[in-house]
Amino acid sequence: MAPSNAGFDSFHMLRAAELADGSAGHTAPHPNSACVIARSEKVVGEAFLYGQGTRCAEIQAVEMAGELSRGATAYLNLEPGDCHGDDTAIKALKQSGVARVVVGLQHPLKHHSGKAIAALRGLGIPVDVLEKHGDGTFKEAFRACQEVNAPLLYRATHGVPFSILKYAMTLDGKIAASTGHASWVSSKMSRQRVFETRGRSDAIIVGGNTVRRDNPRLTTRQEGGHLPVRVVMSRTLNLPLELHLWDVSNAHTIVMTQRGARREFQRELVARGVEVVEFDFLTPKAVMDYCYERGFLSVLWECGGALSAPALAAGIIHKVIAFVAPKIIGGVTAPTPVGELGMVEMTQALNLLDVTFEQVGPDMLVSGYLKPIPRMKSPASAYADDPSIADAGIFSSSTVIYFYKSWDPYGAFTNFTAHSIKLPGSSETWKSVEHYYQAQKFSGVEDELAMQAIENIRNAESPEEAARIGRRLARERPDLVRPDWENSKMDVMEEALVAKFSSYPQLRSLLLSTAGCVLIESSPHDYFWGSGKDGTGQNQLGRLLMKLRATILTENQHQLS
Ligand SMILES: NC(=O)C1=CN([C@@H]2O[C@H](COP(=O)(O)OP(=O)(O)OC[C@H]3O[C@@H](n4cnc5c(N)ncnc54)[C@H](OP(=O)(O)O)[C@@H]3O)[C@@H](O)[C@H]2O)C=CC1
Ligand SMILES: Nc1c(N[C@@H]2O[C@H](COP(=O)(O)O)[C@@H](O)[C@H]2O)[nH]c(=O)[nH]c1=O
Numbered sequence: 001m002a003p004s005n006a007g008f009d010s011f012h013m014l015r016a017a018e019l020a021d022g023s024a025g026h027t028a029p030h031p032n033s034a035c036v037i038a039r040s041e042k043v044v045g046e047a048f049l050y051g052q053g054t055r056c057a058e059i060q061a062v063e064m065a066g067e068l069s070r071g072a073t074a075y076l077n078l079e080p081g082d083c084h085g086d087d088t089a090i091k092a093l094k095q096s097g098v099a100r101v102v103v104g105l106q107h108p109l110k111h112h113s114g115k116a117i118a119a120l121r122g123l124g125i126p127v128d129v130l131e132k133h134g135d136g137t138f139k140e141a142f143r144a145c146q147e148v149n150a151p152l153l154y155r156a157t158h159g160v161p162f163s164i165l166k167y168a169m170t171l172d173g174k175i176a177a178s179t180g181h182a183s184w185v186s187s188k189m190s191r192q193r194v195f196e197t198r199g200r201s202d203a204i205i206v207g208g209n210t211v212r213r214d215n216p217r218l219t220t221r222q223e224g225g226h227l228p229v230r231v232v233m234s235r236t237l238n239l240p241l242e243l244h245l246w247d248v249s250n251a252h253t254i255v256m257t258q259r260g261a262r263r264e265f266q267r268e269l270v271a272r273g274v275e276v277v278e279f280d281f282l283t284p285k286a287v288m289d290y291c292y293e294r295g296f297l298s299v300l301w302e303c304g305g306a307l308s309a310p311a312l313a314a315g316i317i318h319k320v321i322a323f324v325a326p327k328i329i330g331g332v333t334a335p336t337p338v339g340e341l342g343m344v345e346m347t348q349a350l351n352l353l354d355v356t357f358e359q360v361g362p363d364m365l366v367s368g369y370l371k372p373i374p375r376m377k378s379p380a381s382a383y384a385d386d387p388s389i390a391d392a393g394i395f396s397s398s399t400v401i402y403f404y405k406s407w408d409p410y411g412a413f414t415n416f417t418a419h420s421i422k423l424p425g426s427s428e429t430w431k432s433v434e435h436y437y438q439a440q441k442f443s444g445v446e447d448e449l450a451m452q453a454i455e456n457i458r459n460a461e462s463p464e465e466a467a468r469i470g471r472r473l474a475r476e477r478p479d480l481v482r483p484d485w486e487n488s489k490m491d492v493m494e495e496a497l498v499a500k501f502s503s504y505p506q507l508r509s510l511l512l513s514t515a516g517c518v519l520i521e522s523s524p525h526d527y528f529w530g531s532g533k534d535g536t537g538q539n540q541l542g543r544l545l546m547k548l549r550a551t552i553l554t555e556n557q558h559q560l561s
Pocket of ligand 1: 166167168169174175176179180181182185206207208209210211213214233234235236237238282283284302303304305306307308310335
């Protein structure tokens with residue numbers, strides 16, 4: 001990396017990392033990427049990825065920069081990896097005429113790692129990777145790139161979601177009075193900060209005691225944005241039947257429990273729309289493994305000390321954020337943030353890294369990491385000459401292929417990817433299959449609200465938002481769903497998939513590359529389109545994709561013969 005560029009490189013990469021965080025709280029956590037296009041100190045284009053399945057940052061930044069991108073440098077906090085063989089980001093950068101690309105982090109997911117860097121270099125665009133220089137001049141910029149994608153890095157490296165333990169304690173270290181009363185330890189401003197942190201998480205976890213004592217809501221208190229799943233860990237299921245968490249009209253709740261616990265109560269919960277997941281041994285590690293399987297990137301633990309202690313002891317907590325309120329409550333039996341860890345000497349204490357202190361209203365927010373944010377083991381250059389990386393053959397040769405999140409190796413098969421579609425004979429463009437599918441639920445219904453919903457779905461920025469609007473209205477106003485929907489939804493999905501796979505040759509190739517394999521949408525909560533959590537679901541999305549694959553293969557054979 002040329003030393004004369006170092007100042008600009010750090011400056012613009014810091015901006016890219018800052019921008020990349022722009023969607024936090026609005027959409028579900030996803031790999032955070034941004035692109036800044038600059039000529040020396042002047043920024044000519046910049047953008048971030050809004051959400052899973054929305055237009056990639058590189059395309060948006062290139063559009064903004066226009067002709068000014070010729071000869072400029074593009075700064076990407078994260079190596080592109082969202083396009084599943086479409087190479088849309090790479091093509092956009094190539095066509096823009098940028099003279100150089102600086103990448104902060106090499107993509108941590110194996111099936112993306114190093115591919116875009118090698119592709120750009122292959123197109124004659126020099127690429128510098130900050131990660132290789134992350135300890136010197138570029139330390140701050142590199143750190144910013146790591147922090148903005150910490151969840152992805154932990155997930156890719158350790159095979160668990162990024163876990164934050166959060167608590168609010170008095171100056172004498174209590175999270176509640178000895179009666180258990182805890183509202184409130186921290187100030188309104190601090191609690192507002194907690195709502196924001198919830199919005200950045202896929203799930204909020206509490207223990208049975210906290211639920212019994214506080215009857216919490218665990219929501220973000222904001223209209224619209226992303227709502228994390230509320231998770232209750234309870235072995236006994238000795239919980240009241242009237243709780244805010246059992247009202248799932250706004251946010252989903254999952255109760256995780258020990259196999260066989262209070263089956264009748266479980267049925268009551270399920271009848272209210274609460275999901276119940278049984279474990280042979282309900283431990284924090286088992287729950288994290290489950291959350292990983294479910295595709296979660298980021299989890300917030302808001303439990304008391306009885307549950308935080310085993311979670312810490314299991315080594316699954318990566319970061320701690322503690323609000324310290326300037327008040328004293330006393331009480332020998334008052335709960336504290338962390339229960340028994342079995343340590344006997346102060347030298348055994350867990351030390352936090354990269355600790356920061358911030359005043360929030362009257363409180364002090366102390367945060368730090370329990371484990372360093374992981375770094376990729378292999379430098380980007382190690383992949384540059386490795387032909388296997390550029391080959392779709394790196395994907396598993398297994399006969400069953402599971403897909404669910406768009407960042408999975410076969411994530412392009414989900415309906416939540418940024419592949420816009422046009423249906424034959426129509427001039428309308430839909431931003432994704434999900435946009436189209438959700439809107440069709442209300443198509444042809446002569447009602448102002450239904451027509452408005454179609455427009456709102458069409459304009460929704462991300463597939464996730466389209467799904468939220470469609471599902472919510474269908475749940476609250478089933479009378480607005482077209483009467484033939486149950487009989488038509490398979491056809492609607494099929495025509496949308498045909499439109500998607502016939503418009504994108506790379507997707508068609510990816511689909512054909514799976515010939516001989518069973519495709520399963522491993523959605524744990526969808527028993528119609530997906531396999532459901534126990535694999536008993538109908539997997540209709542996987543089936544339609546296999547049907548489409550067979551049709552394309554037959555067509556190809558006819559063309560050859
Ligand atoms: N100020 C703050 O930031 C906070 C304060 N609080 C306060 O803390 C108190 C509750 O804290 P605490 O009693 O520690 O409760 P926890 O929230 O830590 O819950 C403990 C419960 O978690 C369940 N559990 C499930 N699996 C496990 C496991 N493997 N190990 C241990 N527990 C497991 C059990 O529920 P079950 O018994 O149902 O089987 C257990 O009783 C309340 O007074 C609450 O107001 C709570 C959170 C934050
Ligand atoms: N008491 C306490 C907290 N407690 C946590 O917040 C939960 C209540 O959330 P909700 O019902 O959504 O307002 C509660 O069950 C516990 O997990 N948090 C804080 O930031 N500060 C506080 O002083």
